[in-house]
Structures are given as structure tokens and as C-alpha cells.
Amino acid sequence: MDGMAALIWVIVGALLIVAEVVSGELVLLMLGLGSLLAAISAGLGMPLWVDLAVFGVFSVGLVTLARPALRRRLNRGELVKTNAEALIGEQATVLSEVSATGGQVRLAGEVWSARSLDPTQVMAVDRVVTVMEISGATAVVWEAP
Incomplete structure (x- = not known):
């Protein structure tokens, strides 16, 4: 089951990252990365509650800490009039x-x-x-x- 749980986390993470291409807000990307980290946890044989905790902690951390810094960096350039x-x-x-x-x-x-x-x-x-x-x-x- 550990391999199946890891596969499910990888699929969820990949789907979230692909969905990010449409949204462009970086939230789904952060959740996708949290899912991939949970997949690593599941692949190591951790119980489901640990996988969920890894997903939750890393997703919240990425959304609240990494996303604002990444958005500032991406939006740093001046808008070019065309x-x-x-x-x-x-x-x-x-x-x-x-x-x-x-x-x-x-x-x-x-x-x-x-x-x-x-x-x-x-x-x-x-x-x-x-x-x-x-x-x-x-x-x-x-x-x-």
C-alpha cells in the first residue's frame, strides 16, 4: 500500500502543478510541491497521518512563505507599454x-x-x-x- 499511496500523492501533485499553468497564481504549484513531498513520505513507508501532516505543513509553509517572495521576484519588472x-x-x-x-x-x-x-x-x-x-x-x- 505504501507504493500505492506514494503513487496517488505523485498523481495529485502532478495534476496540481499542471493546473497551475492555467491559474498562474502559484497556489496550486505550492500545493503540488506539498503533494510531492508527501509522496516521498509515503514512499518511505510513513503512516497516512504523517503523509497528511507533511502535505499540510509544507503546503501552508510554501503558500505563506515561498509564494509571496516568488511573486515579488516575478513581478519585479516594469510593465512594458505596447x-x-x-x-x-x-x-x-x-x-x-x-x-x-x-x-x-x-x-x-x-x-x-x-x-x-x-x-x-x-x-x-x-x-x-x-x-x-x-x-x-x-x-x-x-x-x-
Whole structure:
């Protein structure tokens, strides 16, 4: 029975670790590691209550001590802005007069449709403007006074 108990603990641990791939919260990973440690205990012929105690102690310890440290380490990097979000705050050059109704700017080496953030503002050709937001395929721009 000791071999069967160890096999059951290994299967449970493997299933928890595989399920972690979907959740991404690291809790199932810690429980899976606790199960694998309980499998070692069962493989050594320990009684079921010892296996359960090993699983409980190590799972709680890993969730409360290792998980927070691991999450801090994984989340240490700065979020990288991508796509339209990366263009906000960038400078653009007016190619055709930009007003509240439209115009064009060169932004990041590409020609974009543009409109002014301030409906009363009209920006002349060759002026440098700041991208305030991206609305669909249109850059909403503002020229500092």
C-alpha cells in the first residue's frame, strides 16, 4: 500500500502543478510541491497521518512563505507599454493641418489620421504636437501653447 499511496500523492501533485499553468497564481504549484513531498513520505513507508501532516505543513509553509517572495521576484519588472499605449506621450509632426475635424501627423515613422484634443485648437503643418490618446486609428493630439 505504501507504493500505492506514494503513487496517488505523485498523481495529485502532478495534476496540481499542471493546473497551475492555467491559474498562474502559484497556489496550486505550492500545493503540488506539498503533494510531492508527501509522496516521498509515503514512499518511505510513513503512516497516512504523517503523509497528511507533511502535505499540510509544507503546503501552508510554501503558500505563506515561498509564494509571496516568488511573486515579488516575478513581478519585479516594469510593465512594458505596447501598441497604441506606447504611443501616448510621443511627439508627432503635423503633415496636414489638424483640427477637431481631422488632419494627419507623422507618428513613429508612420502617417496617422489625427484630430485635436482641444476642439478650438488648429495646428499648422510642420508643428510638433504631443499624442494625448489613440482613438481607434486616430491620434488625438495637443500642441503646447
